[in-house]
Amino acid sequence: MEALPRLPFATRIVKEGLAELVVPETGEAQATTRLPAFYNPLSKASRDLAVMVTWAYFSERNCGSAAEPLAGTGARIIRLLLESGVVSEGIAGDISEWAVRLIEINIERNGLAGRLRVKRSDANLLLSELAVSGRAGYVDIDPFGSPVRFLENGFRATERQGLLGSSATDLAALSGSSRRTAYWKYGLTLVRTNFYRETAIRALAGVAVMTASRLSLGAEPVFSAAYRHFVRVFLKVDRGKSKAYQTRLQVRYLIHCKACLNTSVIGEAQEWRERCSVCGGPNTLLGPLWIGRLADKNLVEKILNSRFASDPNYAEAVKIVRAVAEEPEDVPWSFQLAEVSRRARTSPPKVMQVIDRLREMGYRAAPTHYDRAAIKTDAPSDILTKIVKELAHN
Ligand SMILES: C[S@@+](CC[C@H](N)C(=O)[O-])C[C@H]1O[C@@H](n2cnc3c(N)ncnc32)[C@H](O)[C@@H]1O
Ligand SMILES: [Zn+2]
Known part of the structure; x- marks a missing residue:
């Protein structure tokens, strides 16, 4: 067996998809943010989705390069290079010294020297550099908690017609359980409803679309989902004020009656009505939220007809895609x-x-x-x- 590298913390080798990765040893404990570098086996489905969605989005034209500015042990970007078949090269970044060391080790171990670079950097700095020196076809933002402070530079660093993928794990704020955090961190008026996970996806997508529109960019989700501890949205990035306006128009408000569960879409907060039109009960306001499609039908079909659909390695993520495909696409609750x-x-x-x-x-x-x-x-x-x-x- 190949020797593990000498590092000042215990490591182990895991296999995920086609990658073989050196990651910190957690023993019985779950991955925590206190580790020298972060690898969470429970996020495998999130990485599977990144591989499949990137493949489906770029299969007709190569993605070129991918960037992952919060890369942990490199699991995600290494798998993108090994498995998507559409990413030629990439750049991984992390602020942690030990994460960067492990990414270097994992690049060697997976034969990606020459195709994948690594840089110790703050994510916003790395993304800003890319925005100036050459954008990436695919940018993946996968932080602890909220991605909100990386989204603007994420869009700046993404090629026009490219794809930006982002996760969030601060579901309490995005789903309306922590109303105060939703308000100060995201500028959202939320309340917890019986469709709180739908709210979390649409809150993240809405914030991303509004961030892009401030940069005169249109952003439109091509796939989004909530699963386990995370929500994830992949957005197609388009240049131009009219695209920005068109996508921004799909970020609206919901009014929801807690008494009879009646919910409807309104354009602007001022259209809000205090009383439910069905039962007369008190209404609550949620938004702004993305109320357009969560997924692009063609992209989803492509995944479900692809090699991934029959590969047991991707079964967990394919199940998510299949379920998203069955949902009525124009109902945001x-x-x-x-x-x-x-x-x-x-x-x-x-x-x-x-x-x-x-x-x-x-x-x-x-x-x-x-x-x-x-x-x-x-x-x-x-x-x-x-x-x-x-x-x-x-
Ligand atoms: C959730 S982990 C990434 C996991 C990885 N994307 C994966 O799929 O395995 C978040 C990472 O962000 C790094 N990080 C935190 N703040 C950062 C910052 N400001 N700039 C760059 N990296 C940062 C942490 O060191 C950690 O490795
Ligand atoms: Zn009602």
Whole structure:
């Protein structure tokens, strides 16, 4: 067996996708931010998605270079180079000395010397340098917590017609559980609803689109999802004021009634109505949020018809893509069946029974990718409540 490199902390070798990586030894403990360099095996699906989405987005024309300014042990960008087949070269950065050392070791170990460079740098500095010296086709921002302070330079560093991928793990703020943080960090008015994970995706996408539009860039999600501890959005970047305006117009507000769960889209906050149009209960306001499509249908189809779809290595991420593909694409909220049932004072029926009934009635409906016991449908909440009551009495 090949000897592990001499470092002042214990390491181990992990295999992920086609990469073989030297990472810090965590023992029984989970990956924490206190480690000398950060590798989280639970984020594998996030890296799988990055490989598949990058491949699908760039398969007709090579991506050229990729940049990962918060690279940890290099797992993500190394896998992009080894597995996507569309990334020729890359640059990895990290502020941590030990992360950079491990990235160097992992570049050698995976035969990527000459194709992947590494630099110890603050992410914003690295991205600014790229913005000036040569942009990357794909930029991936994968920080601890919030990406918000890296997004602007992320867009500056992304080629026009390129792709920017970003994760966030500060779900309490983005989903409306920490309303104060949502407000001061993101400028969002949020409240926790029964579709809080949908809110988190759309909050991140909305903030990204507004950041791009300030730079006269259009940004449009081509794939987004919430899974485990993270939300992730991949945005196509377009040049021009009219693209910026068109995409910015899809960042709007929701009004949501906590009494009957009725939700609707409004353009601007001032269109807000205090009382629910269905039950007269008090409305709450959420936004601004991205209310356009979470995913591009063609890109999703491409992934589902690709070599990835039948490769067990990608099974977890392919499942997410498949579930996103089934969701009605123009409904920016969902209903937790347990919550609808609780309000209707009945026990929850089976999810598929409710979905079949909705479809029989001509509505579109599917379980959500982030919660198989939640339903995304264009049916109004009172119809859903009626079905839940009917099915409970059968
Ligand atoms: C979540 S980890 C990255 C994991 C990696 N992207 C992956 O998929 O395995 C975040 C990384 O950002 C680094 N970091 C934190 N602040 C930074 C900054 N201002 N500039 C550059 N790197 C930073 C940390 O050292 C850490 O390695
Ligand atoms: Zn209501």
